[in-house]
Amino acid sequence: MEALLNQWLWRQEYWLPPGVTWEDIKETENVLYPRPCHLFFGIPCALILVGLRFIFERIVALPLSKKMGIREKFKRKPSIKPILEDFYTKNGKHPTELEVLSLSAECNMQIRQVERWFRDRRNQDRSSTTKKFCEASWRFIIYLISFLIGVAVLIDKPWFWDQREFWTDYPYQPLVSSLYWYYMLQLGFYSSMLITLAFDVKRKDLKEQIVHHFATIFLITFSYCANYMRAGTLVMLLHDAADHFLELAKMCNYSKWKRMCNILFVIFALVFIVTRLYLLPTRIIYSTYYYSMLRFQPFFGYYFFNALLMILQILHMFWAYMILRMMYRFTFTGKLGNDVRSDVEDSDDSGQESKKSSEVEKKRGHWGSNNNCMSRKVIENGVIHNSHSKTS
Structure with missing residues (x-):
């Protein structure tokens, strides 16, 4: 496996500066350099973390959610309707008004009953608040531990303070065991x-x-195999600096601790902007783009590494836009809204859809209450036939 990877993927002309080969940074009795085969240990690490998460969510996060006052809302189970279930699975969760009319006639149900069935069915598919809380708890613990380990490992390293040290003696930088485990x-x-x-x-x-x-x-x-570990460790540390605040804010949000949630979200937003919109581009990306060329000529690995950093930076700008929009809303309204803290999964819409249903029913008058008389007229006129043709 290692020989195959070295032949097709880890070719030295791709990942190492011109004039440097894998043999030049081959491990010796006294010095150990990063090698691609070292990364195979990441697979059992991932499986171990999956197992630890399973245990943590059930032994720690689940009891913690109950102590923090999380109670699940009652979800009404929809009645068994094979026609509606088939439509829900194949055509979508949000039927149009014409499709609702067609389904109500096909199932001999009132329009409001069909809309309620779809609302109940969607709520059945939504994740529980307890599940969301357990996920956020696990990520909070991992991000916090990772950040603290990163600070402990890097605080005494020269490149932590001066990013030009990324390239001192590159690529002949020995592997440090603490950096490897990080x-x-x-x-x-x-x-x-x-x-x-x-x-x-x-x-x-x-x-x-x-x-x-x-x-x-x-x-x-890539940063490990090409011995860009000094830059890679700082990139990872900057990512962990803000994420644990976000996950803690989610936990408070699920527990209805709104004030604490808002405070933590503001802290997260400030840390996110400083670390990912200022420090990352001005210190790390600038060093990998400019200072590295003082040490060697650009090669494929140079372009590849900087391209990946730019992809991350574009994603940071996307999320920063969402964060700033929430901050603007918070500044002028005092509330962050329902889509806050980057936790934008669909929420329970029973109340919202009930209100919407009432408004629609008022517009329809007695359309849905008189045994679907109007829907049958529409079907006789061929409107629903066209709708069926479109959906099929």
Whole structure:
């Protein structure tokens, strides 16, 4: 496996500066350099973290959620309607008014009953508040531990204070055991997040999260193999600096501790902007883009590493826009709203949809209460036939 990777993926002309080979940074009795094979340990690390998360959520997070006052709302179970279930699965969760008319006639139900069935069915699919709280608790613990470990590992390193030290003696920088284990923790954590993504709460920024995780894993992997570990450790530390505040804010939000939630979100926003919109581009990206060329000529790895950093920076700008929009709302209204703290998964819409249903019913008059007389007229006139043709 290692020979195959070295032949097709870890080719020295891709990842090392011109004139440097893997043999030049081969480990000796006294000095150990980063090697691609070292990263295989990230796989068991990811599996271990998945197991630890399973244990933590049930032994620690679940009892903690009850102590913090989280109570689940009653979710009314929808009646068994094969036609409606088939439509829900194949056509979507939010039928149009014409589709509701068609389904009400097909199932011999009132319009309001069909709308209520879809509302109840959507609420059945939504993740519980307890599940969201447990996820946030696990991420809070991991981000906090990772940040504290990062500070302890890097505080005495010269490149922590002066980013030009990234390139001193590069690429002949020996592997430090503390940096290696810090890398394995980060690689295992982000890999475990990809493994459990299918079972986690679905959020509206899911695509951006997937891109972010893949870009981070590629950065960790490449920066280790090309011995960009000094820059890589600072990138990881800056990411962890803000994330644990966000997860703690989510925990307070689920527990209805609104004031504490708002305070933590403001702290998160300030730390996020300072670390990812100021320190990352002006200290790290500037060093990898400019100072590195004082040491060697640009090569494929140079462009690849900086491209991954720019992808992360674009994602940071996207999330910063969302954060600043929430901060603007908070400044002028005193509230952050329902889509705060980057936790933008769909929420329970029973109250909102009930109000909407009432308004629609008022506009319809007695349309839905008189045994669907109007819907049958529409069907006889062929309108619903056109709707069926469109959906099929």
